[in-house]
Amino acid sequence: MKGSQIGVELLFARQVTLYESQCIRQGKCPSSSFSPRTTAIQSLNKIIEKFQKEHHAIILLIDANQSLQECHNTNGVKQYSIEWLRIQHGMDDPFVKTLGQCPNSTTQLPNRDIDYILTFGIDIKNISTLAPNIPSHSDHLGFIFDVDVHSYFSSSFSNLYDPAPRSLTANNEKSVSSYIKYVSDQVKHHKLDYRLSSLLQKAIQSPGTFLNDDHFELNQIDQQLTIVMLNGEKSCSRKQTQRQPRSPKLCSIGRTYAYWKQKWSMSQKKIFHWKHLHQLKSHTDITDPDHHNTDSNFIHSKLCRTRAEWKVCKKQSSKMHKQFLEERAAFYATKIRSTHEKALRAIIRSEESCQAFASIRDILNKNKLPLSQVDIQSNDLKDDSYITLTNRSEVEHHIMLRNRETFPTGTFYSLFSKLISKILH
Numbered sequence: 336m337k338g339s340q341i342g343v344e345l346l347f348a349r350q351v352t353l354y355e356s357q358c359i360r361q362g363k364c365p366s367s368s369f370s371p372r373t374t375a376i377q378s379l380n381k382i383i384e385k386f387q388k389e390h391h392a393i394i395l396l397i398d399a400n401q402s403l404q405e406c407h408n409t410n411g412v413k414q415y416s417i418e419w420l421r422i423q424h425g426m427d428d429p430f431v432k433t434l435g436q437c438p439n440s441t442t443q444l445p446n447r448d449i450d451y452i453l454t455f456g457i458d459i460k461n462i463s464t465l466a467p468n469i470p471s472h473s474d475h476l477g478f479i480f481d482v483d484v485h486s487y488f489s490s491s492f493s494n495l496y497d498p499a500p501r502s503l504t505a506n507n508e509k510s511v512s513s514y515i516k517y518v519s520d521q522v523k524h525h526k527l528d529y530r531l532s533s534l535l536q537k538a539i540q541s542p543g544t545f546l547n548d549d550h551f552e553l554n555q556i557d558q559q560l561t562i563v564m565l566n567g568e569k570s571c572s573r574k575q576t577q578r579q580p581r582s583p584k585l586c587s588i589g590r591t592y593a594y595w596k597q598k599w600s601m602s603q604k605k606i607f608h609w610k611h612l613h614q615l616k617s618h619t620d621i622t623d624p625d626h627h628n629t630d631s632n633f634i635h636s637k638l639c640r641t642r643a644e645w646k647v648c649k650k651q652s653s654k655m656h657k658q659f660l661e662e663r664a665a666f667y668a669t670k671i672r673s674t675h676e677k678a679l680r681a682i683i684r685s686e687e688s689c690q691a692f693a694s695i696r697d698i699l700n701k702n703k704l705p706l707s708q709v710d711i712q713s714n715d716l717k718d719d720s721y722i723t724l725t726n727r728s729e730v731e732h733h734i735m736l737r738n739r740e741t742f743p744t745g746t747f748y749s750l751f752s753k754l755i756s757k758i759l760h
Contacts, residue, residue: 372399376420379397384424392455393457394452395453397453398449398450401417403418418455421453427453427459428451429459437506450478458486461476525559530552534549587619590615596638
């Protein structure tokens with residue numbers, strides 16, 4: 336639709352409104368000659384030029400809302416039209432190349448060939464429009480075409496987008512329960528359910544009164560709920576214990592062996608869980624080509640070689656770990672301005688303490704929790720009852736009073752108060 340027939344709800348008019356709002360916020364005067372279509376073609380021009388320099392194969396599918404007749408004027412091809420973009424980059428129209436002509440229309444209306452497929456560096460064997468617009472009820476017709484796969488893989492291509500794996504999984508029932516409780520509490524606290532139900536009732540009972548302010552509030556609720564869910568995932572997910580690290584070589588070979596073991600199992604089932612493999616690949620020397628290689632013989636050879644290296648490192652693990660601690664001791668000695676022997680003893684004691692806590696946690700099946708309450712004797716001398724303190728400041732105060740009787744040294748007070756504060760936090 337053009338001229339006065341352009342409605343306020345069309346994408347073209349919305350982009351003009353967004354451009355004018357942005358100019359007002361920046362204190363600029365909006366240009367009356369601004370055209371969203373021209374701006375979009377200019378952006379596509381830069382992107383296609385970049386991909387062509389990198390020898391990429393390109394398939395551009397676009398609703399240009401512009402027919403071939405509208406791309407020409409008395410001087411020839413209009414600048415920044417879809418036909419100008421095709422000629423500028425030497426791209427092919429598969430309809431013209433395979434059938435010798437463009438379709439009469441790509442929409443339900445006659446003489447409206449406004450949807451395009453343009454290619455570069457790739458062959459289209461067959462192409463056609465589809466008469467039905469099912470399952471998506473649209474006024475545009477569907478396209479179907481056959482791509483020459485050989486020409487596609489002989490060109491360069493961009494890496495597929497692989498988002499970072501989520502922190503929270505359904506395997507840990509305790510974390511999932513904590514996550515559900517956290518989200519439910521936050522929804523009640525911010526009254527999101529009440530606000531959503533109010534908007535729903537308003538939309539059902541009186542749709543005409545559902546205005547822009549209601550749309551804005553609905554988007555605000557959606558954004559707030561997203562923040563709540565992300566924070567819940569971050570706080571309830573399983574966190575890796577921060578401890579004195581092992582030898583990097585031991586960690587690397589261990590993760591590498593686990594990686595190839597998992598990948599070999601996946602190759603036997605013909606199903607690769609790439610997110611899980613990407614997690615295992617971190618902190619290893621596995622290259623990207625090896626990571627993306629799915630050949631069974633290659634994976635099996637890597638597994639055998641890594642298993643042999645793992646067995647050798649396992650026999651020398653004690654020696655390698657001791658060497659690693661000595662290297663860290665040299666680093667800490669210069670950092671804390673101490674001797675190498677003292678730094679090494681401190682690191683070994685810290686390592687033994689971490690191992691002891693880990694053993695206790697595994698035996699009791701409990702996590703180490705901070706000090707949350709203290710039982711003290713009541714002030715009534717006739718009664719031997721005890722009072723339970725749960726307030727952090729009161730707990731710290733009574734612990735300090737108790738230890739003043741045992742340790743009257745002033746220097747110990749400051750050191751012990753800092754230690755107590757850390758424990759209570």
